[in-house]
Structure formats: structure tokens, C-alpha cells
Amino acid sequence: MKALPNALTWLRIALIPLFVLLFFLPIWWARPAAAIVFGIAGLTDWLDGHLARKWEVTSNFGAFLDPVADKLLVVTALVLLTSDNSGWLGIIVTLAAAVIIGREITISALREWMAELGARGRVAVSRVGKYKTTAQIIALLFMLFRDPDLLWGFPVYPVGVGFLVLAAALTLWSMVVYLRSAWPYLNDRGTNT
Numbered sequence: 001m002k003a004l005p006n007a008l009t010w011l012r013i014a015l016i017p018l019f020v021l022l023f024f025l026p027i028w029w030a031r032p033a034a035a036i037v038f039g040i041a042g043l044t045d046w047l048d049g050h051l052a053r054k055w056e057v058t059s060n061f062g063a064f065l066d067p068v069a070d071k072l073l074v075v076t077a078l079v080l081l082t083s084d085n086s087g088w089l090g091i092i093v094t095l096a097a098a099v100i101i102g103r104e105i106t107i108s109a110l111r112e113w114m115a116e117l118g119a120r121g122r123v124a125v126s127r128v129g130k131y132k133t134t135a136q137i138i139a140l141l142f143m144l145f146r147d148p149d150l151l152w153g154f155p156v157y158p159v160g161v162g163f164l165v166l167a168a169a170l171t172l173w174s175m176v177v178y179l180r181s182a183w184p185y186l187n188d189r190g191t192n193t
Contacts, residue, residue, distance in 0.1 A: 001055065002055065002057045004048075004051055005047075005048040005049070005051045005052035005055075005057060005062055006048070006059070006061065006062050006065065008044040008047055008048035008051070009044070009045075009048050009062065009065045009066050009069045010065075010069075011041075011044055012041045012044045012045060012048075012069040012070075012073060013068075013069045013072060013073075015037055015040065015041045015044075015073075016041075016072060016073060016076055018037055019034055019037045019038055019041070019073075019076065019077075020076065020080065022034035022037060023080050023144070028147075031144060031145065031146045031147060032145050032146075032147060034144050035141055035144035035145035035146075038073070038077060038140060038141060038144055039141055041073050042073075042137055042141075045066070045069070045070055045073075048062070048066060049066065067108075071104055071108075074100075074104075074136065074140070075101055075104070077140045077144065078097040078100060078101060078140070079097070080144075081093055081097065081140070081143050081144070082094045082097050089161065092161060092164075092165065093143075093161065093164065095168070096164045096165055096167070096168035097164075099168040099171055099172060100136065100167060100168055100171050103171045103172070103174070103175045106175060107174075107175060107178055110178060110179070110182055114182055114185060117185055126174060126177050126178070128170060128173050128174040128177050129174040129177075129178075131170050132167055132170035132171050132173075132174050135163050135164075135166045135167040135170055136163075136164070136167035136171075138160070138163045139160045139161070139162075139163035139164035139166070139167050140160070140164075141160070142156040142157065142159050142160025142163065143156075143157055143160035143161065143164065144160075145157075145160075
């Protein structure tokens with residue numbers, strides 16, 4: 001039982017090839033199925049953290065692997081969705097994806113650097129970051145599902161794009177929050193590289 005949280009994290013990574021395969025299958029139900037696999041993977045993210053805390057089996061390896069699995073899943077979804085559009089919609093989706101992916105790279109590097117300085121707590125997950133994640137997951141689920149006919153005509157894709165734009169805006173905001181917290185350390189406190 002103690003290994004279950006990490007096993008769920010590994011499952012999230014293992015679902016990525018199935019997710020990609022479903023995304024590209026030329027079958028009417030493949031895109032909704034890809035969205036369902038993405039949703040299941042997202043649930044494992046919540047469940048592994050919940051169980052690790054509840055059972056008090058958190059580990060350094062789990063703390064490392066969990067965000068890696070999250071980023072692999074989200075970046076894969078964003079890359080797939082950027083390949084799925086053209087014209088203005090393609091530009092909007094690609095710009096939003098670039099902002100989200102760029103922020104993830106920047107904040108991951110910032111956290112690693114702050115950890116080396118012994119100040120990782122200064123860039124802990126913020127409330128804005130949680131809002132960003134929520135908007136991002138809703139956006140990706142809707143955009144992956146895509147088919148409005150399966151949801152009684154609800155415009156899932158355009159609504160998903162709206163949430164993606166919101167997620168990109170929250171992404172920039174959360175990045176500013178993290179950078180402001182780390183600014184005393186970034187503001188050249190006597191170290192030059």
C-alpha cells in the first residue's frame with residue numbers, strides 16, 4: 001500500500017503513449033477517449049498526493065516524480081493541441097501553449113536554483129498557481145474532447161480555448177508572483193556568474 005502513491009504517478013506517465021495514440025486515431029470516439037484518459041491521468045495526480053499525505057508516505061522521490069509526471073502530461077497535451085489548429089485559432093492556441101510551457105521551464109529552473117540557495121520555500125506553490133492549474137485542466141479536457149455533438153451541442157472547444165487563454169494569463173500572473181518572491185535572490189546579492 002505504501003508504494004501506491006508512486007505507482008499512481010508512474011501510471012500517469014504510462015498513460016501518455018495511450019493518450020497520444022487515441023488523439024491521432026481516425027475514429028469518431030478517439031478524441032473523447034483521449035480526453036477521458038487525460039482526465040483519468042489528472043485524477044491520479046490528485047489521488048497520489050492525497051494518499052501520500054493521508055498515509056504519511058511522502059518521499060523525496062515522490063516529490064520529484066509527481067511534478068515531472070504532471071508536466072509531461074500537460075506539455076504533451078499542449079503540443080498535440082497546437083498541431084490541431086490553423087489560422088487565428090492556431091495562433092491563439094500556440095501562443096497560449098508557448099506561454100504555459102515557457103513558464104513551466106522558467107519556474108522549474110527558478111525552484112531548482114532557489115533550492116541550491118536553501119530558499120526553495122520562497123517559491124512554493126501559490127494560490128494563483130492553483131487557479132492556473134484548474135483553468136488549464138478544464139481547457140485541456142474541453143479542447144481534447146472537442147465534439148460538441150456528444151455534449152448536446154455545448155461548444156466545448158471554443159470554451160476550452162477561452163479557458164486556455166485564461167490559464168495563460170494566470171500563468172503569467174503566477175510567474176510574476178514567483179519572480180517577485182525570489183527577487184531578493186535574483187537581484188545579484190553579491191554573486192556573479
